[in-house]
Amino acid sequence: MKITTVGIDLAKNVFQVHGIDERGKVVLKKQLRRDQVAAFFVNLPPCLVGMEACGGAHHWARKLQGMGHAVRLMAPQFVKPYVKTNKNDAADAEAICEAVARPNMRFVPVKNVEQQAVLALHRVRQGFVRARTAQANQIRGLLAEFGLIIPQGIGYIATRVPELIEDGANELPGVFRLLVQRLLDHLKDLDRQVDELEAKIQAWHRGNDLSRKLAQVPGIGPITASALVASIGDAKNFDSGRQVAAWLGLVPKQNSSGGKTNLLGMSKRGDTYLRTLLIHGARSVIYRVSQKADACNWISAVVNRRNKNVAAVALANKNARIVWALLAHGRQFDEGYVRKAVMA
Structure with a gap:
């Protein structure tokens, strides 16, 4: 009764495990808490382990690979057709176990720690860029309510808005002038964050032969x-x-x-x-x-x-x-x- 294939439904705290033997017979249905997963698989003979490529999947894939298991990650949309009944953790784990054994299944490469760190820089930088664009649009929209139109382009925010704040002829309330100045300071801080993260990405690029x-x-x-x-x-x-x-x-x-x-x-x-x-x-x-x-x-x-x-x-x-x-x-x-x- 040797387990050859295991499907894991990942979660924050409770993981569902489904295992079959070489004949496809179900020999394992078990719930594991997060702190029990490593201890369970370290005592399990090397086998094929399937997981959906979701949050934390690459971490667990590296961890189980270090224990000698062959780990395969799959896109969730490729696993969905194998769910036989209503959605629950047990049905998802069974579907993952079924999908990972398919000969024509497409798998997601497991990323190492360095790859995940670089992609984290990109994702955070992208978030700051979106926040910077949203902040610039908010400033432009608030000024438009007072009849002050800023040309398109984020560069005009830094050059035109300070002049409008200092101009006493536009009859802007003092409270509103202070508010816009606060928004400008926030915009500059977002711009600085983007530049700092971009510098880190550039430094990694210069040190990587493939990237160059x-x-x-x-x-x-x-x-x-x-x-x-x-x-x-x-x-x-x-x-x-x-x-x-x-x-x-x-x-x-x-x-x-x-x-x-x-x-x-x-x-x-x-x-x-x-x-x-x-x-x-x-x-x-x-x-x-x-x-x-x-x-x-x-x-x-x-x-x-x-x-x-x-x-x-x-x-x-x-x-x-x-x-x-x-x-x-x-x-x-x-x-x-x-x-x-x-x-x-």
């Missing part, structure tokens, strides 16, 4: 390169560059049936943050190309044939494939690289 390699690709800077390296990890987990592009949601969504192929807009699956960075980087490349009067290349052809938005997504898709090739094959970026034909 990706930054050589047009449209990929230190922020994008470091986020890609930390998120992808081992590029050999993907079979091709197209899988990376699909993982980022940069490939067309399909609605095909009866042998008729119907391609729609991009799927927008996967990591929104990485997809946004790649598309914004592609827009900067398109802008630079448009400034050259004699530009005649692939990007210009796509822009002329379709439009700049389609060209930006197409270039982001291309860059995602280039990133996979550089990481998976250990190559250096060559702008003039031409793929050699495979001999039959």
Whole structure:
């Protein structure tokens, strides 16, 4: 009665465990408190352990791997079809145990501590950027209530608003002037926080060979390169560059049936943050190309044939494939690289 496969439904305090033997017979159904999980698995013979890729999953995956278990993480949407009855912890653990044993299941690579730390910098910086934008919009909206219009662009907040506060001709109440000054101070503090976190990301980028390699690709800077390296990890987990592009949601969504192929807009699956960075980087490349009067290349052809938005997504898709090739094959970026034909 050896346990070969275990599914764990992760939680904050109470974990549900479901185990089967080599014949698929259920031999384990158990609830474990958080402080009991490590002691339980350290005494369990090495087996296949499945978990959903959710909060704390990478921590537990590393911990169980250190005990000799083979751990596989899965996206929750791939586990959902295996839930047979109403949703509860026992049914979820059983579904995870069933899904992890499927031969065609797609798994999420387990991230190490350094990757998680770098991605934490990116997530916190992104939060501060959103808060800074919201604060700037709030200042602009409050001043608009008094008939004072600030031009679009966050840079105008720092240059125009102090002048309006000091101008006595605009009849702003003293309490409101102090309030706007407080909001300006908060905006400056958010801006400082963003700069400090960006400096930390830049420092990590300069010390990482893979990140510096990706930054050589047009449209990929230190922020994008470091986020890609930390998120992808081992590029050999993907079979091709197209899988990376699909993982980022940069490939067309399909609605095909009866042998008729119907391609729609991009799927927008996967990591929104990485997809946004790649598309914004592609827009900067398109802008630079448009400034050259004699530009005649692939990007210009796509822009002329379709439009700049389609060209930006197409270039982001291309860059995602280039990133996979550089990481998976250990190559250096060559702008003039031409793929050699495979001999039959």
